[in-house]
Amino acid sequence: MYIVEMQKVTKIFGELVANDHVDFQLRKGEIHALLGENGAGKTTLMRILYGLYQQTTGDIFIDGEKVTINSPKDAIKKGVGMVTQHFALVPPMTVAENVVLGYTDSFVLDQAAIEKKVGEAANQFSLDINPKSIVRHLSVGQRQRVEILKALYRNAKVLILDEPTAVLVPQEVDSLFETLDRLRKDGLSVIFISHKLDEVTKITDRVTVLRDGKSIGTVDTVNVTQKQLAAMMVGRDTFGVTRQTEINPDNKxxxxxxxxxxxxxxxxxxxxxxxxxxxxxxxxxxxxxxxxxxxxxxxxxxxxxxxxxxxxxxxxxxxxxxxxxxxxxxxxxxxxxxxxxxxxxxxxxxxxxxxxxxxxxxxxxxxxxxxxxxxxxxxxxxxxxxxxxxxxxxxxxxxxxxxxxxxxxxxxxxxxxxxxxxxxxxxxxxxxxxxxxxxxxxxxxxxxxxxxxxxxxxxxxxxxxxxxxxxxxxxxxxxxxxxxxxxxxxxxxxxxxxx
Amino acid sequence: MENNEKPRWRLVKTDNPPFWVKPLIPVLALIGTFILTSVLILLADANPFDAYYYFLFAPLENKVSLLEILVKSTPLMITGVAVTYAFATGYYNIGAEGQLYAGAIAATGIGMSMHGVPAIVALPLMIVGGFVAGMAWALIPALLKVKLAVDEVVTTLLMNSVMAYIVSAILNGPWRDPNSGWPQSPDIAPSAVFFKLIPRSRLNFGFILAIVLIIILWIVMTRTSFGLKMRAVGLGKPAAKFAGIKVNRTILTAALISGGIAGIAGVAEVAGIHFHLIGEISPGYGYTGVIIATLGSLNAFGVGLAAMFFGLVDTGAQTLSRALGVPVYLGEVTQATMLLVALGVLLLQRYRIRRM
CATH class of the missing domain: 3.40.50.300 (P-loop containing nucleotide triphosphate hydrolases)
Structure with a gap:
């Protein structure tokens, strides 16, 4: 059984078909890449899963149960968390405050108590982050970690990362991959949106390729070369190349x-x-x-x-x-x-x-x-x-x-x-x-x-x-x-x- | 996800409002204002229809109040024109009030020293002096905007308060009337006074000045390349920059012109109405200029009409209060309501109601 299954999901914006009968299955405890060029429909599909958009047709199952996700709030309740490229953090607040923001159980905020709770959560998931730090002082990589912690703190079983390496420097990418690897061993399922082949082959278990809003197929990462993935991603065979003249090499x-x-x-x-x-x-x-x-x-x-x-x-x-x-x-x-x-x-x-x-x-x-x-x-x-x-x-x-x-x-x-x-x-x-x-x-x-x-x-x-x-x-x-x-x-x- | 959602009435944005919408806007705004202000008029124990008769029609029925409308609309036309230059360029100058006082100070200073100087020299000197003073007062926020991207709405607004204190300091210090001891400057020289257009009325040369400024605004905006540059910057800064227009220089120039013309409004009030400087030379003409420029859709003739309309309502408010015994402030409330309703209607003209 899959932890997330999307069946024949279609999303139409006006005249644009962003997702065309896309099937997608996520196993428990895997890192699953969603690969495709810009505009292939990767982010749209995940926004549907996270409740930011509603699909035009198609069904979503979580833990085998058919669900309706109308908002990110619904998604979080069902254990789906998402880290977008643009972080939703309040810079002047502390890490702990950001993590509990919108997820507090009592009216009065006990600073010490939330710092302790968030600190424990960070330890539990081995995320190296100080709950007392002010977010404004953190690097981009650290802020991303806060976002991940925020999702895990809300009991996410499925974590969607939208091009998480786009904003990171190489060292931060390595550290992110270590974190993801650990979380995978703890049983977390991760959807990794990307168009970078080296990252996809490095960290993921399976890859689903999208092209022009359609799913081209899902493959096990170990069985596929970067070259094959590139072909799936770009996927065109012939071109009507008609060039009348050669360039004169003497041209200035x-x-x-x-x-x-x-x-x-x-x-x-x-x-x-x-x-x-x-x-x-x-x-x-x-x-x-x-x-x-x-x-x-x-x-x-x-x-x-x-x-x-x-x-x-x-x-x-x-x-x-x-x-x-x-x-x-x-x-x-x-x-x-x-x-x-x-x-x-x-x-x-x-x-x-x-x-x-x-x-x-x-x-x-x-x-x-x-x-x-x-x-x-x-x-x-x-x-x-x-x-x-x-x-x-x-x-x-x-x-x-x-x-x-x-x-x-x-x-x-x-x-x-x-x-x-x-x-x-x-x-x-x-x-x-x-x-x-x-x-x-x-x-x-x-x-x-x-x-x-x-x-x-x-x-x-x-x-x-x-x-x-x-x-x-x-x-x-x-x-x-x-x-x-x-x-x-x-x-x-x-x-x-x-x- | 409900695919079988019932059709609902929705507001849909449309780029092309039908042609009959435009002339309907003032009518709708007037009706909306009437409905809203009627409540207040009823509370003041008057009949709204009577009240609006006094507001809008009674002042048009005799020559004295007709001329008074023109007198009252003069400073509003000038500040409206001033604000239009800035707003059209996307520079939100809320400082016309302070710039007006800067012009008034300059006009008073020059006017007081014009004894024995013929009017043909004195008047241009005062007008230019007022323009330069208004420009100078507008310079600091404009520079802050183009050099450091400091929000001009805040700075121009705060500069108004600074100017209020400067005026007060001058009137309580060097220019305090030696005879009465009031915070009021000595009178300007007779040759520096704007001549009357009609004897025994208050209508003076300032009105002509205002009309000329409106015509110049129209020419600049529609006929000159600088006007097109200002509009391009105001309507689409990135595109203007892409097309090679020097965006910051255009904004700076527009801000200074705006300040200068607001200064001329101060000149017109000193030389045409008061003949000396007092702290209450403007009951907020600079701020009303913002309303006028907005209601006039940043169009020269729109500004003229809006200013005249406000002059009418101002005059009407006095007639009304005398005739029906309601507070004269109803006039101001009506102007403010008018603005809000008109802005609402202007916004809604871009939408249409559709069932989907």
């Missing part, structure tokens, strides 16, 4: 990036000595699982974020330290990763189209409305934007919004095009359109950087593919030599290849 290197280092929003290293270059008439695909530094790379190359060190050169001119408008003046065409952060939703289409080059569309500080309208009408026609110039941008569909952004950038014939996740969330037609536009830029002689988590996309239009993993380019290969398996291994840190 237009964009060169060297030794680029940057921090993410939390102040952790996001890019480590990153190095790459793109020639004229070339599309460089940047493949990788989300959160490995792609966002920071795109922001830096758009001039929105400053690196801590490194060189960005366009035609041998350094760009580091310049502001976004200078980036675009020097020939970088920037498409934002988040469409909604690239347009001002409450301004009109024509205003958004002019926003990046206002100095050209004004005389003595007054807007040249005629020129702005003319420009807007032309771009709407040339880029097949289905909107009127006076429509507010937020009323446009995602595809048309993206066309507005493409039009604003590409109409200026930039020498370099930075396209991070340009087709994310677009329908088939719009996706095709965007890829076609990028190919046209390549034909025109621009250097195009395509950052994408969609391997199909990378493989179908890139000339070379660089794989980014934990802020580094772990290898660059020609698209002809690339297979999904090889890229999958590189993307999960299992293989490095120097070009």
């Amino acid at each position: 290197k237009i964009l060169e990036v060297e030794d680029l280092c940057a921090l993410d929003d939390k102040g952790l290293p996001a890019l480590k000595n990153l190095k790459l270059s793109i020639r004229s008439g070339e599309i460089l695909g940047i493949a990788g699982v989300g959160g490995n530094g792609q966002k920071e790379l795109a922001e830096i190359l758009s001039g929105v974020k400053a690196p801590i060190s490194g060189v960005i050169k366009i035609n041998d001119k350094n760009l580091v330290g310049k502001d976004p408008s200078e980036f675009s003046k020097m020939g970088i065409g920037r498409i934002p990763e988040d469409r909604h952060e690239g347009v001002v939703g409450d301004l009109t289409v024509y205003e958004n189209l002019a926003l990046e080059h206002l100095d050209e569309y004004s005389k003595n500080g007054f807007l040249d409305k005629q020129a702005i309208r003319k420009n807007a009408n032309e771009l709407i026609k040339n880029f097949q934007i289905k909107a009127k110039p006076t429509d507010r941008i937020r009323t446009l569909s995602g595809g048309n919004m993206q066309k507005v952004l493409l039009a604003r950038v590409l109409s200026r014939q930039p020498e370099v095009v930075i396209a991070p996740q340009p087709t994310r969330g677009l329908d088939v037609g719009a996706t095709e359109y965007v890829r076609q536009q990028l190919l046209e830029q390549r034909t025109r002689g621009a250097a195009v950087m395509l950052i994408s988590e969609d391997l199909d996309e990378i493989l179908s239009i890139s000339d070379r593919i660089a794989v980014i993993y934990e802020g580094e380019i772990v290898g660059t290969i020609n698209a002809q030599n690339a297979t999904p398996e090889k890229l999958g291994l590189m993307m999960s840190g299992a293989l490095r290849e120097k070009a």
Whole structure:
């Protein structure tokens, strides 16, 4: 009998099927990995189990009994605990206070008593943590331990960890794995959400692979290689790769990036000595699982974020330290990763189209409305934007919004095009359109950087593919030599290849 | 999990309110305000319909009170314009009150030393002086905002209290009236007084100034690239930054313009109404400016109309209190209720009711 069994669980958000008849079984006392790319439906499935979402159809059994979980409170009552990537701790409070928060039995809080109780619990589960410490003073790894203790203190029999290593430094990862190993021996069942193959093969007993919301299968970890897992995770065989021309190797290197280092929003290293270059008439695909530094790379190359060190050169001119408008003046065409952060939703289409080059569309500080309208009408026609110039941008569909952004950038014939996740969330037609536009830029002689988590996309239009993993380019290969398996291994840190 | 949940009425967010919603907003707001304030009017032993007649229609029936509406709306238009510059840029300047007093101090100081100087020199000097003073007072919170990301709502608000003490110190110290001993400055020079537009009324040049400021606001916001930059920053900071707009510089400029124009409101009150500085030059015009800018949807003509409406309700409250013997504070209560109801209606226009 399984401690948790999910049968044919389906979750639909609007038109998106996040989970499609997923079966999942968890044995008592095992560590079970839920493996898949971003958007494969791992977190959604676990949020259903933890009561954060309700499944559209399907059943959940705990200890063989059919259950309805409407809220995390229900889940906790049934012995399911979850540690998310964003910790739910109150920084100015002590560990003990955080652990008992919302789980106290009496009205009066006896500080000494709860510290003793929490201390005993920490001992029982061999979690090295001082109940009197203030959470604000703890490291990320320690805070995670508090979260685990919080779940165990509430008598969790099943512990869900959502990408627990994403926020940890390597030493903390080792210590987490030791803890998990011990808890497994004590009979705790753990669900380990991850997309890192080395971790999955290191710590888990079984692996269930999700892809596009469907369960691809469950395997015993000892019987499977990282290569096989990568294939299950990425799981595509053939590609319609049609590239008309080879790149002339004599083409000039237009964009060169060297030794680029940057921090993410939390102040952790996001890019480590990153190095790459793109020639004229070339599309460089940047493949990788989300959160490995792609966002920071795109922001830096758009001039929105400053690196801590490194060189960005366009035609041998350094760009580091310049502001976004200078980036675009020097020939970088920037498409934002988040469409909604690239347009001002409450301004009109024509205003958004002019926003990046206002100095050209004004005389003595007054807007040249005629020129702005003319420009807007032309771009709407040339880029097949289905909107009127006076429509507010937020009323446009995602595809048309993206066309507005493409039009604003590409109409200026930039020498370099930075396209991070340009087709994310677009329908088939719009996706095709965007890829076609990028190919046209390549034909025109621009250097195009395509950052994408969609391997199909990378493989179908890139000339070379660089794989980014934990802020580094772990290898660059020609698209002809690339297979999904090889890229999958590189993307999960299992293989490095120097070009 | 219940899959057979019964359909319920729900509020659903919609991006495109139907075209007939917009003109309905003031009507709905008025009806809502009427219903809510009626309770108070009944408690004051008056008939709500009578009361609203005095509020909204009686002041329009004779020339004297008609002019008074314009007089009362003058400072509100100016502070409304001032606040609009800041709010449109996403900088929440709640300090127009203090900036108004900064302008009033400057205007009084300059005005007192203009004896023998012709009006053509004195008036521009006072206006520019008031603008610079308001700007200077707005500078500290604006710098704190763009350099250290300190919340401007708190700092601009607190600066108002600081200014209140400064005014009090000046009036009890150097500028105390030598004859009466009241905390009241000496009068400004006759040439520094704003000329009357209509003899024997209080309507003066300040009203023209207010109208000009509204027209300039309209031109700046709709016709200039700086206006578009301000709106872009206010409506979508990340996108504005991405497009290469210098976000902090835009915010700083808007904050200073806002402070400067609030300073001009102080000039208009000193030179047009009081002719000297007293502690009670503004019964909260700076704060009402926030309400006016919000009710006017940060649109130049909306601001003008909202200010006129508030002038009307102010005047009406006095007529009402005289005619029906209810407290004059009903006017203020009505204005505040009006704001809350209007904000509620503005929020709800983005929703529609659907059965699902």
